[in-house]
Amino acid sequence: MQFELKNVSKIYETGQENITYGAKDVTLTIKEGDFTALVGPSGSGKTTLLNLIAGLLIPTKGEILHKGESITHMSLEERTTHRLDYMGFVFQDYQLLPVLTAYENVEFPLQLKKIPKQEIKERVLWALEQVGLSQLKDRFPKQLSGGQQQRVSIARAIACRPSLILADEPTANLDSKTSQEIIDLFKKLNSEHNLTFIFSTHDQRLIDQVKTVLYINDGQIAEVKEHQ
Amino acid sequence: MSYFNFLMKFGYRNIWREPKRALIMILSLSLGTAYILWILNFAEAGSKEVIKEFLSQYSGSYQYTHPDYYPAGNTKKFNAFATISAAEIPSEQKINAIPRVVAPVFISGNKKTLGVLLNGTLPEEELSLSKLNSSVKYGRFLDPKNSNEIIIGQSLANKIDAQIGDEVALIGQALDGSVANDLFKVVGLLDFGGGDLEDSLSFTTLFSAQNFFVMNSDQYHQYVNFDMERPAPASSTLRVTTWHQLLPEISVSIRFIDGFTKIVCIVVVIVISLGLSNTLMISFLERQKEFEALNIIGASRWWILGTLIIEVFILGTVALLIGLVLGHIFTIINFYYPINLELFTNGKPMFLGGMLIHPYVKIFPVAKYYWQVSLLIYLFLILSMIYPSYKIMNRGKNAV
Numbered sequence: 001m002q003f004e005l006k007n008v009s010k011i012y013e014t015g016q017e018n019i020t021y022g023a024k025d026v027t028l029t030i031k032e033g034d035f036t037a038l039v040g041p042s043g044s045g046k047t048t049l050l051n052l053i054a055g056l057l058i059p060t061k062g063e064i065l066h067k068g069e070s071i072t073h074m075s076l077e078e079r080t081t082h083r084l085d086y087m088g089f090v091f092q093d094y095q096l097l098p099v100l101t102a103y104e105n106v107e108f109p110l111q112l113k114k115i116p117k118q119e120i121k122e123r124v125l126w127a128l129e130q131v132g133l134s135q136l137k138d139r140f141p142k143q144l145s146g147g148q149q150q151r152v153s154i155a156r157a158i159a160c161r162p163s164l165i166l167a168d169e170p171t172a173n174l175d176s177k178t179s180q181e182i183i184d185l186f187k188k189l190n191s192e193h194n195l196t197f198i199f200s201t202h203d204q205r206l207i208d209q210v211k212t213v214l215y216i217n218d219g220q221i222a223e224v225k226e227h228q
Numbered sequence: 229m230s231y232f233n234f235l236m237k238f239g240y241r242n243i244w245r246e247p248k249r250a251l252i253m254i255l256s257l258s259l260g261t262a263y264i265l266w267i268l269n270f271a272e273a274g275s276k277e278v279i280k281e282f283l284s285q286y287s288g289s290y291q292y293t294h295p296d297y298y299p300a301g302n303t304k305k306f307n308a309f310a311t312i313s314a315a316e317i318p319s320e321q322k323i324n325a326i327p328r329v330v331a332p333v334f335i336s337g338n339k340k341t342l343g344v345l346l347n348g349t350l351p352e353e354e355l356s357l358s359k360l361n362s363s364v365k366y367g368r369f370l371d372p373k374n375s376n377e378i379i380i381g382q383s384l385a386n387k388i389d390a391q392i393g394d395e396v397a398l399i400g401q402a403l404d405g406s407v408a409n410d411l412f413k414v415v416g417l418l419d420f421g422g423g424d425l426e427d428s429l430s431f432t433t434l435f436s437a438q439n440f441f442v443m444n445s446d447q448y449h450q451y452v453n454f455d456m457e458r459p460a461p462a463s464s465t466l467r468v469t470t471w472h473q474l475l476p477e478i479s480v481s482i483r484f485i486d487g488f489t490k491i492v493c494i495v496v497v498i499v500i501s502l503g504l505s506n507t508l509m510i511s512f513l514e515r516q517k518e519f520e521a522l523n524i525i526g527a528s529r530w531w532i533l534g535t536l537i538i539e540v541f542i543l544g545t546v547a548l549l550i551g552l553v554l555g556h557i558f559t560i561i562n563f564y565y566p567i568n569l570e571l572f573t574n575g576k577p578m579f580l581g582g583m584l585i586h587p588y589v590k591i592f593p594v595a596k597y598y599w600q601v602s603l604l605i606y607l608f609l610i611l612s613m614i615y616p617s618y619k620i621m622n623r624g625k626n627a628v
Contacts (some may be wrong), residue, residue, distance in 0.1 A: 084526025095521035099241035
C-alpha cells in the first residue's frame with residue numbers, strides 16, 4: 001500500500017460565513033502500479049485532491065498517509081523533501097526551466113537530492129531514453145516542441161524513480177496526435193516499469209485508456225469506474 | 229562539487245535570461261562603485277593636498293616646544309620664557325625642521341600700534357621647506373645677511389600705515405626681564421588673500437628675533453617640522469604639538485569634509501540599492517510561477533532563495549570588479565592629471581584657516597578603500613535582497 005487518504009476534507013473559506021469544500025470526506029487508497037484519472041467538471045475538486053496527495057495542501061480534516069507515515073503532520077520543509085523523495089510531477093504547461101537544457105532539466109531534481117555525479121548521469125540518460133529524447137538532450141526548452149517539452153517533463157518526473165507520479169492535465173496543451181503519443185508513453189512507463197500515475201484530466205482519450213477513473217463532484221468521489 | 233557547479237551554472241544562466249536588464253544592473257552598480265572609489269580616493273588625496281598646501285605655508289606638520297611654552301596647553305597663548313635648545317631635539321627630527329623664535333609683540337607704524345606674533349626664522353630653511361616665500365607679494369623675502377628686517381601682512385601694513393622701506397617699532401618682553409624695543413625695516417608684504425593671518429603674523433630673521441628678545445643663539449621657542457608623511461613622534465622631555473592641536477578648527481573642518489564625503493557615498497549606495505532592490509523584485513516576481521513549480525518538484529523555499537542569492541552575488545561580484553577597475557583607472561588618470569580645486573570655486577581663491585591656498589589634487593589609490601567599498605557594496609547587495617526575498621518566501625508559503 002502506498003498512499004492512503006482517510007476521510008480527508010479540505011474547506012476553503014470564501015467569505016465570512018461562506019465555505020466551499022475542495023474535498024469532502026474522501027477516502028482513497030493508491031496502490032503501486034495504479035493508473036488512475038481524476039475526472040470532473042472545473043471546480044469539482046480534482047486539483048485540490050492532487051494537491052492534498054502531494055502535500056501542497058493540508059487537509060482541514062482527515063489524514064493522508066504514505067507507507068503508514070502521516071504526511072499531514074509534516075512541516076512545510078519536510079513535505080517538500082517528501083515530494084522530492086517519493087513523487088514526480090507532470091504539469092499542463094511543462095514547467096521546464098528555460099535556462100537549462102533537456103538533460104539539465106531532468107538532472108535538476110537529482111541534483112536537489114545530491115545524488116553522486118555518475119549515478120545522476122545514468123539516471124538522466126535512462127529517463128531521456130524512456131521518453132525518446134536522447135538525441136535532443138542538449139536542446140533548451142525553447143528549441144523543443146510542446147510534445148517534446150512534455151516528454152522532458154515526464155523524464156524529469158521519472159528520473160527520481162518516484163513512488164507516485166501526479167500529472168495535472170498533462171495533455172491539455174497538446175494536439176491530438178502528440179497527446180496520444182504522450183498517453184502511450186504513460187502507458188508504457190506504467191506497464192514496463194510499474195510506475196504509479198494519477199492524472200487530473202478532461203481528455204477523453206486519456207480517460208478511456210487509464211485503468212481506473214474516479215469521477216469527482218463537489219469534492220467527493222461520486223463514481224469509480226474500472227477499465228479492463 | 230557537482231552540486232555546487234550546478235548551482236553556479238543555474239545562477240549564472242538565470243542572470244542572462246534578461247540580458248539588457250542584467251547589463252543595466254551591472255552598469256549601474258559598477259558605475260556607482262567606480263564613483264564611490266574615486267570620490268573616496270579624491271577626498272583622501274584632497275584632504276592631504278589641502279592640509280599639505282596649508283601647512284607648508286607656515287604651520288608645519290608638528291612642532292617641538294618647551295612643555296611650558298603653551299600655558300596649560302592653550303596654543304593661543306605663549307610663554308616666551310620657556311625656550312629649548314638644539315641639543316634637546318633628536319638629530320633625525322632636525323631634518324625637514326626649522327627652528328623659530330615665536331612670541332607676541334606690539335608693532336607701531338605711522339598710524340597705530342597693534343599686537344602681532346613675531347616669528348624669528350631662518351630664511352634659507354623657509355625657502356627650502358615652507359612656501360612662506362610664495363606669500364610675499366610685494367617687496368622681497370628676508371635676507372639672512374641683514375638684521376632687523378621684517379615682513380608683515382598686507383592688511384596689517386594698511387592698518388598701521390606702513391609701506392615697504394618704512395621702519396616700524398616693535399615692543400615686547402625680553403627674556404632678561406627688560407622691555408624689548410627696536411626698529412625694524414619693512415622689506416616685504418605678505419598676501420594671504422586678506423585672511424586673518426595677514427593681521428597677526430610678522431617675520432624676521434632668527435638672529436634678529438633672538439637679539440630683540442635677548443636670547444642666546446641656541447635658544448628657540450619652536451622646532452617646526454615640515455615632514456607631512458610621518459606621524460609626530462612622542463617625546464618625554466619636550467612638548468610635541470601637532471597641527472591638529474595647533475589648528476583644531478582646520479582639523480575639524482577636514483574631518484567634517486571627510487565624514488560628509490563618506491555620508492554622500494553611503495547615500496549613493498542606498499540609492500543604487502533601492503534601484504537594485506526594485507529591479508530584483510520585478511525579476512523575482514516574474515519568475516514566481518517558476519519558483520512555485522520548483523517547490524512542487526522538491527526545491528525548498530530556502531533552496532530557491534539560495535539560488536537567488538547566488539545570482540545576485542555573481543552579478544554583484546562582476547559589477548564590483550568592473551567598478552573597482554574603472555574607479556582605479558579614473559584615480560590613476562587624476563594622478564597624472566591633477567584636479568585644480570579652484571575648478572569648484574569658479575576660479576575664486578580658496579581660504580583655509582585664514583590663508584589663501586591653491587591646491588592641485590593629485591589623486592592616488594588608497595588600498596583600504598578597495599576592500600571597504602567591496603564590503604559596502606556586498607552589504608547593500610544583501611540589504612537590497614531583503615525585501616524581494618521576504619516577498620518570495622511569503623508568497624511561496626501562501627502558494628503552498
